Amino acid sequence: MTAGNNNTRQFRAVAMGASAGGLNALGVVLDCLPAEFALPVIVAQHLHPTHGSCLADLLCARCALPVRESEDKDTIEPGTVYVAPPNYHLLVENEETLTLSVDGKVNYSRPSIDVLFESAADVWGRSVVGVLLTGANRDGADGLRHIRDQGGLTIAQTPASAEQPVMPQAAIDAGAVDRALSLDEIGRLLAEIGSETGRNNLRREV
Amino acid sequence: MTEADTENLEIDLLLEAIFQRYGHDFRRYARASVRRRVKHFLAVTNVPRISDLIPRVLHEPTFFSQLLERFSIPVTEMFRDAPAYRFVREEVVPFLKTYPFVRVWHAGCATGEEVYSLAILLKEEGLYDKATIYATDFNDEALAKAKEGIYALDRVKAYTANYQAAGGAESFSEYYRADCNAAAIDSSLKQRVTFANHNLATDSVFGEMHLVLCRNVLIYFDRDLQNRALRLFADSLGRGGYLWLGSKEGLQFSEVEVLFRTVSRKWRIYQKKE
Numbered sequence: 001m002t003a004g005n006n007n008t009r010q011f012r013a014v015a016m017g018a019s020a021g022g023l024n025a026l027g028v029v030l031d032c033l034p035a036e037f038a039l040p041v042i043v044a045q046h047l048h049p050t051h052g053s054c055l056a057d058l059l060c061a062r063c064a065l066p067v068r069e070s071e072d073k074d075t076i077e078p079g080t081v082y083v084a085p086p087n088y089h090l091l092v093e094n095e096e097t098l099t100l101s102v103d104g105k106v107n108y109s110r111p112s113i114d115v116l117f118e119s120a121a122d123v124w125g126r127s128v129v130g131v132l133l134t135g136a137n138r139d140g141a142d143g144l145r146h147i148r149d150q151g152g153l154t155i156a157q158t159p160a161s162a163e164q165p166v167m168p169q170a171a172i173d174a175g176a177v178d179r180a181l182s183l184d185e186i187g188r189l190l191a192e193i194g195s196e197t198g199r200n201n202l203r204r205e206v
Numbered sequence: 207m208t209e210a211d212t213e214n215l216e217i218d219l220l221l222e223a224i225f226q227r228y229g230h231d232f233r234r235y236a237r238a239s240v241r242r243r244v245k246h247f248l249a250v251t252n253v254p255r256i257s258d259l260i261p262r263v264l265h266e267p268t269f270f271s272q273l274l275e276r277f278s279i280p281v282t283e284m285f286r287d288a289p290a291y292r293f294v295r296e297e298v299v300p301f302l303k304t305y306p307f308v309r310v311w312h313a314g315c316a317t318g319e320e321v322y323s324l325a326i327l328l329k330e331e332g333l334y335d336k337a338t339i340y341a342t343d344f345n346d347e348a349l350a351k352a353k354e355g356i357y358a359l360d361r362v363k364a365y366t367a368n369y370q371a372a373g374g375a376e377s378f379s380e381y382y383r384a385d386c387n388a389a390a391i392d393s394s395l396k397q398r399v400t401f402a403n404h405n406l407a408t409d410s411v412f413g414e415m416h417l418v419l420c421r422n423v424l425i426y427f428d429r430d431l432q433n434r435a436l437r438l439f440a441d442s443l444g445r446g447g448y449l450w451l452g453s454k455e456g457l458q459f460s461e462v463e464v465l466f467r468t469v470s471r472k473w474r475i476y477q478k479k480e
Contacts, residue, residue: 102282
């Protein structure tokens with residue numbers, strides 16, 4: 001698995017969504033990303049609305065990158081993982097900034113993966129990688145489709161390898177997915193894309 | 207120009223048209239949420255492009271009212287972030303008790319669920335009868351609902367757990383009258399509340415307050431508009447007055463940060479310095 005045919009493309013960010021079984025899946029994928037990973041990773045994981053927001057801490061323990069629960073108008077830093085706080089939608093405001101909303105639930109979910117993906121596609125267009133992991137509902141399918149329509153790269157976990165296959169399957173059925181991969185493959189592909197981007201950026205700076 | 211750039215331009219033009227025609231200023235709202243709401247409005251009204259909204263907004267005030275409602279879909283609940291209410295009960299109320307009268311401004315009160323939550327809290331703490339709560343929003347329809355104080359019964363029942371987690375020790379059902387599927391807030395909880403239209407983007411300071419609440423409103427603003435609203439709050443608070451924001455909002459990086467001390471970082475409660 002290589003990112004060969006993406007060589008011409010300069011990726012700027014990764015948007016990732018997961019639901020049931022997501023904590024473990026996110027852990028596996030993020031664990032593959034090296035400390036020099038150069039892209040921001042923005043994550044919407046379905047959470048119970050009133051439970052404490054310890055997702056960032058749990059992921060931080062499994063990841064070489066800093067993991068933060070997003071604040072309103074957070075500045076997007078490269079090589080940083082941002083997770084949506086419980087009971088808020090997380091959106092990409094512009095290339096530098098994240099924003100939150102308490103608009104109604106989408107697909108019974110807040111944060112909603114569709115909301116994150118659509119805003120990421122609107123801001124980054126073909127320069128964003130959308131990744132949809134395990135889940136038991138169909139949030140994320142429309143958003144991933146939107147990323148694909150804008151020319152971004154879309155990846156879903158293979159339903160057979162997912163703890164809950166419904167969500168990635170819904171995205172595949174919606175024609176939203178460029179690549180269906182296992183968690184390890186997703187992690188390796190992202191690591192490759194992220195480090196290529198890092199090298200390209202370095203080259204540009206020199 | 208990419209498709210996304212064109213879309214952003216269409217949104218700019220629409221917001222400018224709204225501002226010049228009606229005076230509602232959404233130009234400094236967070237773009238991602240505005241875009242989402244505009245697109246949703248397109249879908250429900252069957253209008254093909256954002257720019258097609260402009261002539262209709264300009265010439266059809268009722269059409270604009272529909273859009274306005276879509277722009278301020280207030281989503282709130284009673285005792286949202288219950289532990290924050292508990293914190294206010296335990297840490298802020300003792301300060302309020304030192305005053306003969308208590309003035310509270312609830313900015314961006316939407317449909318009023320949190321106004322009545324605070325009214326209940328003040329009542330249980332023996333502060334309600336000497337309190338005046340000014341509850342404001344720019345959306346008249348939301349204000350009308352807030353004033354009415356009638357909510358879906360199943361939702362209100364679901365707030366019972368929030369109420370208890372917020373430190374409520376009474377029977378929550380005492381605060382509303384159930385009728386079929388609706389719950390009407392007890393009229394005593396309205397007596398000390400004044401509802402009024404106020405727009406944080408265009409209107410000015412609101413009196414000398416002991417407590418200003420504005421929760422999950424600033425997230426819809428860009429940094430400039432956030433600073434404008436925060437300056438209004440700072441100017442509306444007396445010395446030692448409290449500011450209570452949504453739990454993901456804050457004064458960090460704002461122009462008024464230096465005027466306040468942090469009382470609770472977790473619950474975004476600040477006190478204006480003496």
